[in-house]
Amino acid sequence: xxxxxxxxxxxxxxGATPAPTGSxxxxxxxxxxxTLMLIVPPVLVLLVFAGYVLWRQTADLDGTELRQLxxxxxxxxxxxxxxxxxxxxxxxxxxxxxxxxxxxxxxFRRLSPLVVGVxxxxxxxxxxxxxxxxxxxxxxxxxxAVLALTLYGLLPVLRNxxxxxxxxxxxxxxxxxxxxxxxxxxxxxxELPLAVPVIMAGVRTAxxxxxxxxxxxxxxxxxxxxxxxxxxxxxxxxxxMIAGAVLVALLxxxxxxxxxxxxxxxxxxxx
Amino acid sequence: MSTxxxxxxxxxxxxxxAEIVLDNVVxxxxxxxxxxxxxxxxxxxxxxxxxxxxxxxxxxxxxLKMINRLIEPTSGTIRIDGEDVLTQSxxxxxxxxxxxxxxxxxxxxxxxxKNIAIVPKLLGxxxxxxxxxxxxxxxxxGLDPSRYRDRYPRELSGGQQQRVGVARGLAxxxxxxxxxxxxxxxxxxxxxxxxxELLSIQRELHKTIVCVTxxxxxxxxxxDRILILQDGAQIAQYDTPEVILGAPAGExxxxxxxxxxxxxxxSLTRISEIALxxxxxxxxxxxxxxxxxRAESNGDMAVIVLDGRGRPCGWPWxxxxxxxxxxxxxxxxxxxxxxxxxNDALDTMLSSSHGAAVVTGDRDQYLGVVDFRxxxxxxxxxxxxxxxD
Numbered sequence: 001x002x003x004x005x006x007x008x009x010x011x012x013x014x015g016a017t018p019a020p021t022g023s024x025x026x027x028x029x030x031x032x033x034x035t036l037m038l039i040v041p042p043v044l045v046l047l048v049f050a051g052y053v054l055w056r057q058t059a060d061l062d063g064t065e066l067r068q069l070x071x072x073x074x075x076x077x078x079x080x081x082x083x084x085x086x087x088x089x090x091x092x093x094x095x096x097x098x099x100x101x102x103x104x105x106x107x108f109r110r111l112s113p114l115v116v117g118v119x120x121x122x123x124x125x126x127x128x129x130x131x132x133x134x135x136x137x138x139x140x141x142x143x144x145a146v147l148a149l150t151l152y153g154l155l156p157v158l159r160n161x162x163x164x165x166x167x168x169x170x171x172x173x174x175x176x177x178x179x180x181x182x183x184x185x186x187x188x189x190x191e192l193p194l195a196v197p198v199i200m201a202g203v204r205t206a207x208x209x210x211x212x213x214x215x216x217x218x219x220x221x222x223x224x225x226x227x228x229x230x231x232x233x234x235x236x237x238x239x240x241m242i243a244g245a246v247l248v249a250l251l252x253x254x255x256x257x258x259x260x261x262x263x264x265x266x267x268x269x270x271x
Numbered sequence: 272m273s274t275x276x277x278x279x280x281x282x283x284x285x286x287x288x289a290e291i292v293l294d295n296v297v298x299x300x301x302x303x304x305x306x307x308x309x310x311x312x313x314x315x316x317x318x319x320x321x322x323x324x325x326x327x328x329x330x331x332x333x334x335l336k337m338i339n340r341l342i343e344p345t346s347g348t349i350r351i352d353g354e355d356v357l358t359q360s361x362x363x364x365x366x367x368x369x370x371x372x373x374x375x376x377x378x379x380x381x382x383x384x385k386n387i388a389i390v391p392k393l394l395g396x397x398x399x400x401x402x403x404x405x406x407x408x409x410x411x412x413g414l415d416p417s418r419y420r421d422r423y424p425r426e427l428s429g430g431q432q433q434r435v436g437v438a439r440g441l442a443x444x445x446x447x448x449x450x451x452x453x454x455x456x457x458x459x460x461x462x463x464x465x466x467x468e469l470l471s472i473q474r475e476l477h478k479t480i481v482c483v484t485x486x487x488x489x490x491x492x493x494x495d496r497i498l499i500l501q502d503g504a505q506i507a508q509y510d511t512p513e514v515i516l517g518a519p520a521g522e523x524x525x526x527x528x529x530x531x532x533x534x535x536x537x538s539l540t541r542i543s544e545i546a547l548x549x550x551x552x553x554x555x556x557x558x559x560x561x562x563x564x565r566a567e568s569n570g571d572m573a574v575i576v577l578d579g580r581g582r583p584c585g586w587p588w589x590x591x592x593x594x595x596x597x598x599x600x601x602x603x604x605x606x607x608x609x610x611x612x613x614n615d616a617l618d619t620m621l622s623s624s625h626g627a628a629v630v631t632g633d634r635d636q637y638l639g640v641v642d643f644r645x646x647x648x649x650x651x652x653x654x655x656x657x658x659x660d
Binding site for chain 1: 365374
């Protein structure tokens with residue numbers, strides 16, 4: 001055999017020894033940038049959060065501020081915010097991925113520009129306007145906020161699902177059909193796995209959009225860290241405004257980081 | 272010239288292939304004036320390799336894909352082993368027809384073993400049978416199972432990927448294998464190896480293989496029969512390579528086969544059919560002085576160095592021999608398999624500083640050397656034969 005192995009890969013010459021297992025390989029394959037993006041955000045979040053805790057324990061706060069920044073209140077608000085983010089993002093994935101799959105199949109393909117256009121409007125509309133309009137129509141509360149956030153986060157996942165599926169090499173699809181896989185088998189075992197990296201990049205974008213926008217849920221009584229900000233603005237308390245902004249930013253950073261980890265974990269081996 | 276063994280192999284009793292019959296097959300695409308395939312009728316005998324060649328757009332790939340219904344014929348019937356393909360479900364049909372595509376078209380997120388196991392899994396084989404079959408196939412295509420089964424396609428070279436592609440096509444032991452430009456994406460030397468291996472696999476398995484290519488030399492080398500198509504999949508000629516080279520039916524075939532059919536005949540002769548020269552050989556570890564003396568007494572300027580297991584590993588000139596004992600040369604030696612054609616041999620010789628090429632047999636054992644003289648002698652013999660006819 002004259003074929004030579006690609007020399008760029010360090011583990012090409014494993015010889016007869018079994019290849020290293022997937023996880024160690026995957027870690028070994030991380031480049032510098034990815035490694036930095038995995039380590040830096042959580043460290044930064046921890047440092048800034050430590051700073052916040054220090055400030056909170058030592059600052060001279062009046063009664064209103066103390067009430068708003070009480071630990072039990074803050075933890076409840078964070079929990080509400082996280083819940084808003086995750087429920088909306090889960091709905092986004094549950095709607096956008098199947099919709100994206102449908103829009104790349106046969107006769108539905110023609111509808112894809114139309115649907116992407118509608119989703120574009122959903123995102124282009126001012127988020128506050130969208131939330132308030134929906135609240136007037138459906139009433140205030142958690143689920144209206146979730147609906148607004150879902151509409152808002154739909155586009156990146158939908159668009160990436162379509163792009164990801166369209167990006168799958170058509171000869172691979174034909175190969176799958178040609179060796180006797182049903183079209184469903186080709187979709188679930190070839191197309192979707194190969195599109196996962198692109199879809200997950202969309203999911204991360206959606207997570208970031210949603211976690212930021214969830215701050216507005218407070219205006220329609222949907223809860224979340226927006227409460228602190230809103231109180232700060234209406235009572236003109238700088239400490240509350242800054243504390244709220246810092247907490248939202250930290251949560252957003254953490255969720256973005258989580259998205260990256262998810263992207264890495266769901267990436268199929270061999271790509 | 273005697274018929275080569277592999278060309279009579281199809282008469283063997285152990286044929287596992289099935290006959291394919293195309294009867295008035297038409298493919299017309301809506302909105303197009305000309306028919307892609309216009310009434311093609313053809314019988315592909317069981318256990319033979321039939322090559323579809325023709326200019327691009329002649330309908331050869333369309334014709335191939337109608338056999339496994341990746342393209343549905345507009346009219347006409349296709350029967351495999353007497354059974355009409357249109358009466359079977361597409362998926363069942365395709366699971367019984369091997370399909371090999373250019374570059375292998377392996378699924379990049381599945382390991383080599385998983386790629387090969389797809390069809391057996393679809394057919395519901397149990398896992399121990401699948402594992403056994405996968406290893407067996409990897410052996411068959413010349414890849415060490417323990418080393419390659421868990422690799423991913425991107426960790427393989429192009430030639431290795433193509434080998435796995437062939438293994439995947441043979442996975443469920445289908446009687447019919449369709450190949451669409453299987454070796455189009457690899458370099459010439461690898462292509463030649465893969466072709467030789469396909470021939471040796473076919474000697475063992477006797478499948479019915481239908482293979483599309485645009486390379487007439489490949490068609491001559493691999494085909495028991497060649498189907499030359501022109502626009503609309505009209506048959507220009509359908510016959511054995513010998514007849515097509517010796518008696519091309521009309522101008523189109525002549526043009527397509529090209530000039531120098533004596534040269535093309537070289538693709539019909541295997542190295543194993545001509546006499547090899549046997550220059551001085553030496554084994555790694557021998558004393559250099561002894562080797563030099565032996566070579567000089569034979570009148571050789573270079574020696575072929577064999578490793579401990581009789582495989583050639585270098586061909587240094589005497590002046591390059593330094594040191595007390597013979598060491599394994601670092602320069603890579605390009606060997607020719609004895610199943611390669613004289614055409615391949617010429618190719619390799621031209622790129623060698625010796626004007627000759629080292630020939631190896633099974634498991635890369637050294638056999639001898641083929642040089643220009645032996646090839647020209649063979650051409651002269653062919654010409655004399657042609658003049659007598």
